[in-house]
Amino acid sequence: MAELDAIWISHLHLDHVGDLLNAYYALAYGQLPALSRPVPVYAPAALGARIAGFFEQPDAGFVGDVLELRPLHDGHVLELGGLTVTSRLVDHGIEAYGLRASADGHTLAYSGDCAPCSALDELADGVDLLLCEVDSDTPTEVHHTPEQAGALARRTGVGRLVVTHVGPSLVPSVATARAAEVFGGPTVCAEVGETLSPW
CATH class of the missing domain: 3.60.15.10 (Ribonuclease Z/Hydroxyacylglutathione hydrolase-like)
Known part of the structure; x- marks a missing residue:
């Protein structure tokens, strides 16, 4: 993960975004080395709501130590x-x-x-x-x-x-x-x- 500069996600269908949930959990709670900074994740804006829903949280703020969610837009x-x-x-x-x-x-x-x-x-x-x-x-x-x-x-x-x-x-x-x-x-x-x- 130390060599990973950012993650770019095209859309929120499960086959394109599902691994991000596993990656978050492994980085936050697994026995992996701590990150020096959160990994920027460029994705459609609704990603935060999807993550929050999966983990039954009111919003996606809880991932902030590991993932920094940044919304894409046309022409980004x-x-x-x-x-x-x-x-x-x-x-x-x-x-x-x-x-x-x-x-x-x-x-x-x-x-x-x-x-x-x-x-x-x-x-x-x-x-x-x-x-x-x-x-x-x-x-x-x-x-x-x-x-x-x-x-x-x-x-x-x-x-x-x-x-x-x-x-x-x-x-x-x-x-x-x-x-x-x-x-x-x-x-x-x-x-x-x-x-x-x-x-």
């Missing part, structure tokens, strides 16, 4: 050392954000969970690496299909596409191939524990 810009992170509101049926991160002349965009939208196009424009979810086999109003992820990469001119959050109705290798066929550029599927360079 975060500077962390040499890293710049820009967040944009994307289409997912709830408050949800995609991001663009840049450092040392290199760029990465992350869709979070969302359907195709103009804000995501702006985030992805010309990035070195696009990390895009492909949760749906057919078009929906809340997720990308492999073909939509590939089309996003093609029209925004990204250098490399990494598909992630592959839905249960899809086979990862097949979804990756479908996205690659539309994109026409380097395309891989994200793997747990893998480190990818954006250039």
Whole structure:
């Protein structure tokens, strides 16, 4: 945890925020080394209410020694050392954000969970690496299909596409191939524990 500068959470569906509850509990009550400062957590503003509700507290103030909750908004810009992170509101049926991160002349965009939208196009424009979810086999109003992820990469001119959050109705290798066929550029599927360079 000493190497962790901040946490960024795209939206409050459980598969994207559930681990934060375990992390809080481990840091506050586990046998981990004490933090020198609370970890900033950038997330939709309702995160505090979710945490308070889970722990049956009136508000989220009790996490303040461990987590410093900071609300995201459309156009939010975060500077962390040499890293710049820009967040944009994307289409997912709830408050949800995609991001663009840049450092040392290199760029990465992350869709979070969302359907195709103009804000995501702006985030992805010309990035070195696009990390895009492909949760749906057919078009929906809340997720990308492999073909939509590939089309996003093609029209925004990204250098490399990494598909992630592959839905249960899809086979990862097949979804990756479908996205690659539309994109026409380097395309891989994200793997747990893998480190990818954006250039």
